[in-house]
Amino acid sequence: xxxxxxxxxxxxxxxxxxxxxxxxxxxxxxxxxxxxxxxxxxxxxxxxxxxxxxxxxxxxxxxxxxxxxxxxxxxxxxxxxxxxxxxxxxxxxxxxxxxxxxxxxxxxxxxxxxxxxxxxxxxxxxxxxxxxxxxxxxxxxxxxxxxxxxxxxxxxxxxxxxxxxxxxxxxxxxxxxxxxxxxxxxxxxxxxxxxxxxxxxxxxxxxxxxxxxxxxxxxxxxxxxxxxxxxxxxxxxxxxxxxxx
Amino acid sequence: xxxxxxxxxxxxxxxxxxxxxxxxxxxxxxxxxxxxxxxxxxxxxxxxxxxxxxxxxxxxxxxxxxxxxxxxxxxxxxxxxxxxxxxxxxxxxxxxxxxxxxxxxxxxxxxxxxxxxxxxxxxxxxxxxxxxxxxxxxxxxxxxxxxxxxxxxxxxxxxxxxxxxxxxxxxxxxxxxxxxxxxxxxxxxxxxxxxxxxxxxxxxxxxxxxxxxxxxxxxxxxxxxxxxxxxxxxxxxxxxxxxxxxxxxxxxxxxxxxxxxxx
Numbered sequence: 001x002x003x004x005x006x007x008x009x010x011x012x013x014x015x016x017x018x019x020x021x022x023x024x025x026x027x028x029x030x031x032x033x034x035x036x037x038x039x040x041x042x043x044x045x046x047x048x049x050x051x052x053x054x055x056x057x058x059x060x061x062x063x064x065x066x067x068x069x070x071x072x073x074x075x076x077x078x079x080x081x082x083x084x085x086x087x088x089x090x091x092x093x094x095x096x097x098x099x100x101x102x103x104x105x106x107x108x109x110x111x112x113x114x115x116x117x118x119x120x121x122x123x124x125x126x127x128x129x130x131x132x133x134x135x136x137x138x139x140x141x142x143x144x145x146x147x148x149x150x151x152x153x154x155x156x157x158x159x160x161x162x163x164x165x166x167x168x169x170x171x172x173x174x175x176x177x178x179x180x181x182x183x184x185x186x187x188x189x190x191x192x193x194x195x196x197x198x199x200x201x202x203x204x205x206x207x208x209x210x211x212x213x214x215x216x217x218x219x220x221x222x223x224x225x226x227x228x229x230x231x232x233x234x235x236x237x238x239x240x241x242x243x244x245x
Numbered sequence: 246x247x248x249x250x251x252x253x254x255x256x257x258x259x260x261x262x263x264x265x266x267x268x269x270x271x272x273x274x275x276x277x278x279x280x281x282x283x284x285x286x287x288x289x290x291x292x293x294x295x296x297x298x299x300x301x302x303x304x305x306x307x308x309x310x311x312x313x314x315x316x317x318x319x320x321x322x323x324x325x326x327x328x329x330x331x332x333x334x335x336x337x338x339x340x341x342x343x344x345x346x347x348x349x350x351x352x353x354x355x356x357x358x359x360x361x362x363x364x365x366x367x368x369x370x371x372x373x374x375x376x377x378x379x380x381x382x383x384x385x386x387x388x389x390x391x392x393x394x395x396x397x398x399x400x401x402x403x404x405x406x407x408x409x410x411x412x413x414x415x416x417x418x419x420x421x422x423x424x425x426x427x428x429x430x431x432x433x434x435x436x437x438x439x440x441x442x443x444x445x446x447x448x449x450x451x452x453x454x455x456x457x458x459x460x461x462x463x464x465x466x467x468x469x470x471x472x473x474x475x476x477x478x479x480x481x482x483x484x485x486x487x488x489x490x491x492x493x494x495x496x497x498x499x500x501x502x503x504x505x506x507x508x
Contacts, residue, residue: 052337
């Protein structure tokens with residue numbers, strides 16, 4: 001069974017069809033990139049997957065169950081959706097204490113993830129004074145608290161410095177090597193190309209392609225880049241390799 | 246559910262807002278109760294002497310400032326999730342949103358109860374201090390004082406739970422907080438002054454009656470001290486009215502705004 005399975009997912013906001021019959025699967029043991037232009041429906045799809053937005057049609061499941069039906073959701077899935085979802089007057093440590101309590105995770109995990117995300121020195125500072133990169137790290141720390149084996153990350157590299165980007169890459173690769181399923185959306189195509197095993201590209205709410213990274217790169221010709229493949233796909237020129245629509 | 250309530254209480258304890266909301270009515274109660282106690286028994290004061298139950302009641306009524314701020318606390322417990330965009334993390338941890346709202350209402354009620362305790366102890370302490378300073382015996386019996394205390398706690402807890410329902414309904418923290426003040430200070434004052442027979446059933450007025458304030462004693466404007474045929478609601482009826490209000494507001498939020506997409 002795929003760790004994440006999306007079938008015929010659709011969502012309309014007013015006159016905008018944000019997601020339109022989208023289907024894909026995400027396997028364990030891989031990092032899967034989730035790519036698309038601005039407004040392609042990536043964030044809406046991830047939010048439907050996590051039960052935050054109700055789809056008009058279709059299903060999105062994690063290990064065969066809707067997110068809301070998971071017994072211990074934070075043990076199953078770690079998610080980072082936005083770098084702004086923190087109370088500015090609360091310290092990083094207290095934010096994580098709350099998340100740990102909510103997740104049923106051991107309180108000692110708070111210090112573990114603060115160390116892991118290199119935030120131990122800022123643990124008792126209020127989040128309102130954090131940089132974007134520090135907020136991203138805090139979001140990742142919260143996502144890792146309950147040691148999930150599925151990660152869903154929306155633009156996690158935003159605001160990270162080069163060290164942070166490398167750290168994130170190593171973290172995601174390491175988790176996939178241990179059998180986790182990692183789904184990560186990003187606009188940083190060069191970075192994605194160094195991190196992912198599989199690529200899902202969506203455009204205007206529809207699947208443009210899902211293929212292993214190598215297959216995706218081969219469509220861009222000899223020495224081709226993910227960026228070239230991406231632009232070809234989102235311009236509607238995808239024609240070979242993978243499971244293009 | 247116990248974990249969800251503990252999470253909400255931990256959220257309350259780890260930001261300064263709740264402490265600020267506690268400090269404001271503390272200051273107001275101290276000022277109001279000292280002023281009432283100072284005026285008690287004077288010719289121009291309009292407050293009965295402190296060796297009478299009515300006089301001490303007037304001083305203890307100062308504690309009802311905490312009831313308004315308990316409702317505000319409740320509003321911030323639920324609307325704060327949208328103000329600071331923390332609803333996403335909350336619903337990821339507890340996807341069943343009705344359970345989240347119930348936990349918030351319970352946590353708000355517990356926080357509100359603490360407000361009720363604080364309000365009563367401050368106002369009672371000032372009142373008894375003035376009574377003792379004047380060498381009077383305490384004019385209100387222990388049982389009645391205990392009922393006032395229980396009423397403060399219950400009224401503040403139920404208003405805070407109602408506030409949590411309001412915050413979940415309107416989602417806007419500013420609108421919810423302004424709404425609480427407009428209702429208690431303006432709407433109930435006008436309605437209570439115009440329709441004295443309906444006055445006991447107005448929520449804030451019922452809460453102040455539950456806390457032991459004379460009917461209209463905790464009100465503002467025309468409703469303050471307005472005379473009318475209707476007396477205050479009995480203790481149990483006032484508690485039931487506030488509990489029904491809190492339940493109705495939370496149920497309305499659970500069926501409407503709480504189900505909305507968190508985009």
